[in-house]
Amino acid sequence: MKRSDPVFAAVLAGVASTCAHAQTELAPVPHLNVIEMFRHADMLVQSVMLFLILCSVVTWAVMAEKSVVLGRAQRRSRQFIASIRGVRAVEDIAKRTADVAPSPVGKMWHVAKEEWDMFQANRRGAAITPHQADNLMSRMVVAATLAQEREMQELSRSMGILATIGSTAPFIGLFGTVWGILNSFIGIAASHATSLSVVAPGIAEALLATAIGLFAAIPAVMIYNKFARQISQITGTLDSFQGELSTIVSREMEVIG
Secondary structure (H helix, E strand, C coil), X not given: CCCCCHHHHHHXXXXXXXXXXXXXXXXXXXXXXXXXXXXHCCHHHHHHHHHHHHHHHHHHHHHHHHHHHHHHHHHHHHHHXXXXXXXXXXXXXXXXXXXXXXXXXXXXXXXXXXXXXXHHHHHCCCCCCHHHHHHHHHHHXXXXXXXXXXXXXXXXXXXXHHHHHHHHHHHHHHHHHHHHHHHHHHHHHHHCCCCHHHHHHHHHHHHHHHHHXXXXXXXXXXXXXXXXXXXXXXXXXXXHHHHHHHHHHHHHHHHHC
């Protein structure tokens, strides 16, 4: 067979084409980092990433604020409960808690004490009937319950933000990923190239959105659960005080009556 043989020439051309294609497939993948992936991402994907980063910042800001508020409320409420342990009369509660720092339990006590003081002022030393005692107990319990609900609403503020970020951030990141992958496939089809160096950057940019979504969601869920447990503990403390106050008032009503 001569080198000028058309068949031999065709074989050589095929081998050359295969080698060239292999070289293209094995072309080195460009160096990727987070900043470069963000810069080359689609504008919509960039917007998704920025929004998720903002959500993460909000999560940590809420954590810092709620840690201080809930920690202080829990600590001061326990101090209040400890200060009235063993008390037998309503007026003794006022004496023992005069110097205690303000707390959710303290606010419940103050509104209940206002009902007590109003009742004592109107009674003017007269004997207390069972009906009057029941009415006083009901008013004090209602006043304390309303104060408790107001305090719990205040302590639960911003919890909805954490719940929303924790539940939606992964899906927002997934949306950015799907959009980025679609754009990558469109680019691959337009360039008629399927090498790793062409495919990898676009896919990596798209997956970055999901990674940021998880980065925002996981701490939000963990922080939400931590604060939910803490709020539940504070609620238990307030319920315990309300029961203890009712017992003290009932006992004193028996003595006065």
